Amino acid sequence: MNSYGLGGRVAVVTGGASGIGRACAHVLARSGADVSIWDRDRAAIDLVLKELEAYDFRSHGAVVDVGDAAAVDAAMDEVREALGHVDIAVCNAGIGGAAATSGDYTDEEWHEVIRxxxxGVFYTQRAAIRAMKASGRGGSIINMASILGAVGFPTASAYTAAKHGVVGLTQVAAWEHAADHIRVNAVGPGFIRTPLVETHLDAAALESLAAQHALQRIGEPEEVAELVAWLASDGASFATGTYYPIDGGFLAR
Ligand SMILES: NC(=O)c1ccc[n+]([C@@H]2O[C@H](COP(=O)([O-])OP(=O)(O)OC[C@H]3O[C@@H](n4cnc5c(N)ncnc54)[C@H](O)[C@@H]3O)[C@@H](O)[C@H]2O)c1
Structure with a gap:
C-alpha cells in the first residue's frame, strides 16, 4: 500500500461512505490528509469514520445530497470552518440508474441520474474551486467519470451521458483554473467490485463483465483509489485536464 505525502492537506470525498469513495478516504487518510466524508446517510458515514480512526488525522462527516447545490455549498463552508481549508476534492458520489434502452428511458429516470x-459533480467542483481560490493554496479536483465517459454501453444512456459530461466539465475547469493553481482531472474506472455493481448483477453477469476486461476480472475499489491519491498529490504536478481510464484494459480493445 502506497502513501502519497498528503500531510497538512484537507480532502473532501463525496460518496465516501461506500465503494470507491470509501477506498479513497482510506488512502487519503493513510497518506496524512484530513478527510471529510460526504454521503446521504449519517450512520454509513460514521462507520467509515470509525474505520479511519487508526490514522493520525482530523476527520469530518456531512450528510449531503450532491444534487442539491445549496446543501453542497453549506457542506463546503462547514468543512472550511472545521478543518480550515480544502485542498483536494474527490467528486465521486454517483448512482447507476435504471437499465433501459434509450427508447424506453423515462423522464424521471433520466433526470435523477443527470441530477x-x-x-452533483458540477456543484461539488464549483464549491471546491471557490474554497480553493479563497484559501489561495490551489488544489486538486478529481472527478469520478467511468469507462462510460469514453464509450457507450447499451441500457445506460443517462449514465453514459452524465459521465461524458463529467469529462467535459473537467477539461473546461482545468483550463479556467490553472492560473489559480487548481488541477482538475477525471478518472474512468472499468467495472469495479462495489455495491453499485454487485447489487444489480448476479454471478453470471459479473463473470461476463469480467471477460470484457483484458485482465479478465473486474477491479477493486482500492485500485481506483491509488490513482485518485496520486492525482491528489504533488507527484501529479503536470497532470491537469486529463481523463485517466483505470480499467483493466476494457478500453484497449
Ligand atoms: N463500481 C463501478 O463499476 C464503477 C465504474 C465506473 C465508475 N464508477 C463511479 O464511481 C463512483 C462511486 O461508485 P461506487 O461503485 O463506489 O458505488 P457505491 O454505490 O458503492 O458508492 C456510491 C456512494 O455515493 C453515495 N451517493 C449516491 N447518491 C448520492 C447523493 N445524491 N449525494 C451524496 N451521496 C450520494 C451513495 O450513498 C454511496 O455511498 C460513482 O460515480 C460511479 O458512477 C463506478
Missing part, C-alpha cells in the same frame, strides 16, 4: 452524476 446526481452530472449536476
Amino acid at each position: 446526481v452524476n452530472l449536476d
Whole structure:
C-alpha cells in the first residue's frame, strides 16, 4: 500500500461512505490528509469514520445530497470552518440508474441520474474551486467519470451521458483554473467490485463483465483509489485536464 505525502492537506470525498469513495478516504487518510466524508446517510458515514480512526488525522462527516447545490455549498463552508481549508476534492458520489434502452428511458429516470452524476459533480467542483481560490493554496479536483465517459454501453444512456459530461466539465475547469493553481482531472474506472455493481448483477453477469476486461476480472475499489491519491498529490504536478481510464484494459480493445 502506497502513501502519497498528503500531510497538512484537507480532502473532501463525496460518496465516501461506500465503494470507491470509501477506498479513497482510506488512502487519503493513510497518506496524512484530513478527510471529510460526504454521503446521504449519517450512520454509513460514521462507520467509515470509525474505520479511519487508526490514522493520525482530523476527520469530518456531512450528510449531503450532491444534487442539491445549496446543501453542497453549506457542506463546503462547514468543512472550511472545521478543518480550515480544502485542498483536494474527490467528486465521486454517483448512482447507476435504471437499465433501459434509450427508447424506453423515462423522464424521471433520466433526470435523477443527470441530477446526481452530472449536476452533483458540477456543484461539488464549483464549491471546491471557490474554497480553493479563497484559501489561495490551489488544489486538486478529481472527478469520478467511468469507462462510460469514453464509450457507450447499451441500457445506460443517462449514465453514459452524465459521465461524458463529467469529462467535459473537467477539461473546461482545468483550463479556467490553472492560473489559480487548481488541477482538475477525471478518472474512468472499468467495472469495479462495489455495491453499485454487485447489487444489480448476479454471478453470471459479473463473470461476463469480467471477460470484457483484458485482465479478465473486474477491479477493486482500492485500485481506483491509488490513482485518485496520486492525482491528489504533488507527484501529479503536470497532470491537469486529463481523463485517466483505470480499467483493466476494457478500453484497449
Ligand atoms: N463500481 C463501478 O463499476 C464503477 C465504474 C465506473 C465508475 N464508477 C463511479 O464511481 C463512483 C462511486 O461508485 P461506487 O461503485 O463506489 O458505488 P457505491 O454505490 O458503492 O458508492 C456510491 C456512494 O455515493 C453515495 N451517493 C449516491 N447518491 C448520492 C447523493 N445524491 N449525494 C451524496 N451521496 C450520494 C451513495 O450513498 C454511496 O455511498 C460513482 O460515480 C460511479 O458512477 C463506478
